[in-house]
Amino acid sequence: MFKISPFFHPSPVASQDSLAILHLKRDLLTPTVLRDHDDENIGYAEGKVTTTRYGNYPHSTLIGKPWGSQVKASQVDTGTRGRVGLLLAARGEKRKRGGSSAGHGNEVAVAATHAEERKRVTETTEPKDVKVPIPAETGFCHLLPPTPEVWTASLPHRTQVVYTPDYSYILQRLRVTPGTEVIEAGAGSGSFTHAAARTVFNGYPHENAVNSRRSHAGDVETGTGRIWSFEFHEPRAHKLQEEIRNHSLSGIVTITHRDVYENGFTLADTAPQPRIKASAVFLDLPAPWLALKHLTSAPSSPLNPSTATHLCTFSPCIEQVQRTVSSLRSFGWLDIEMVEISSRRIESRRERVGLQEEGLRGVNATPATVDEAVDRLREVEGRDRSYHHGMTVRSLNDSLGGDGSADGQREDYVSKQQRLQNIRDAQADRKLYKEGRLIHRSEPELKIHTSYLVFAVLPRAWAEEDERRAQEDVRESLEGTDAGVVEKPVSKRQRKRDAKERAGGDKDIELEMKWQIEDMSSDGQ
Secondary structure (H helix, E strand, O other), rough: OOOOOOOOOOOOOOOOOOOEEEEEEEEEEEEOOOOOOOOOOOOOOOOOOOEEEEEEEHHHHHOOOOEEEEEEEEOOOOOOOOHHHHHHHHHHOOOOOOOOOOOOHHHHHHHHHHHHHHHHHHHHOOOOOOOEEEEEEEEEEEEOOHOOOOHHHOOOOOOOOOHHHHHHHHHOOOOOOOOOOEEEEEOOHHHHHHHHHHOOOOOOHHHHHOOOOOOOOOOOOOOOOOEEEEOOOOHHHHHHHHHHHHOOOOOOOOEEEHHHHHHHHOOOOOOOOOOOOEEEEEEEEOHHOOOHHHHOOOOOOEEEEOOOOEEEEEEEEEEHHHHHHHHHHOOOEEEEEEEEEEEEEEEEEEOEEEEHHHOOOEEEEOOHHHHHHHHHHHHHHHHHHHHHHHHHHHHHHHHHOOOOOOOOOOOOOOOHHHHHHHHHHHHOOOHHHOOEEEEEEEEEOEEOOOOEEEEEEEEEOOOHHHHHHHHHHHHHHOOOOOOOOOOOOOOOOHHHHHHHHHHHHHHHHHHHHHHHHHHHHOOOO
């Protein structure tokens, strides 16, 4: 049985060992796998902790929360964090530094050495009880379930990423629906892979059909969509395969390390392997025109021969587009079109205006009405009179030899600090999400070029047998008519004339029949 993917059916609450996205601000999201223990043994007393610039979030405060919850940051106790070096020093051992040469290879060696030391110390150190986290004064995040949109905004970038405005339009133009088979070349970071997997998902394949989903005759398991993804860079392919397994998408997505320029769109060289029958192709390659020779109507082609194939290429330079279009024409592709997408984000929020917002953040603390402005002016004048009255009382008190205890302060006087504190105290009882005017503002700058999208359609092969079947269908449709003659369509004007003759001069009947003719015309009959 296949494990249910959180990208298709997330649980109601965040559970242990599930993928979660921490939404810190609009353009900053952090993915993490929730654990009830510190599996890497970093040393936090609270167990596993996700550390961000907006606070620390122990996973014990995230597990069991409903998706969309706002979670406050916690004060974490680093405890024995860094204890690897301390314990090694206590044993009289020195920490290995990995050599004196610099470079990427040396960094990898040092990281591997430190990981080995940490594992050795972990195995010889007694586990401690997890400490209950203490809420911090500031910092919070929102706990989100994984979706292709939030995964695109939070995934580790290994290559250029296909963002949501692009892949949503691409999937629509490729006519990808549940049950469609899609070829993707240039998987990269897996952004388009996850979005396409959700689009084609129409149920998991049968457990017995994991490795051999088709018979030798090429019959497809009905209604199961698949993504056949190819990646030339071997480390990226292996990393994406690991992510697909962790996200429980193995039954829908197949990642293959292959050079599609030379070897085409075939799977690994191990038998038995299913035959690909794709009706949609997405090429995110530096030279997509070199892969078009493998996408033809030949019997060995990975394309579905019974339907037309829709293709899209993703190219950043116009020179790539020109060469791709020329190759598409030479291989018989039709309806070639280039599209460039420019997106502008629209912000929707509440705008609160008024003196009751003074001292709060994100508001316009100016008078909302004339009456409110007049009241504030009277308050200021009253404060001035109170001040001058106090000064006069002090002067008289000093001249009469008083002890200075009388300050002349009016009982109704409210300082600015006290007024701001009253506003902050009253904010707790207000429903701020309902107050103010709802406004929409677009981004000041237009996010322009990401890449050029080239779309094309390859018609299905039409053989003599197909022509013969089509002619037979036409003959069967003509059976029952007089000598195979089809009646010519009658114009709207002629139908009105016939209605007038049948009415026999009765204006009411004639008018009613004309209305029926108008209704039939408006319905396209």
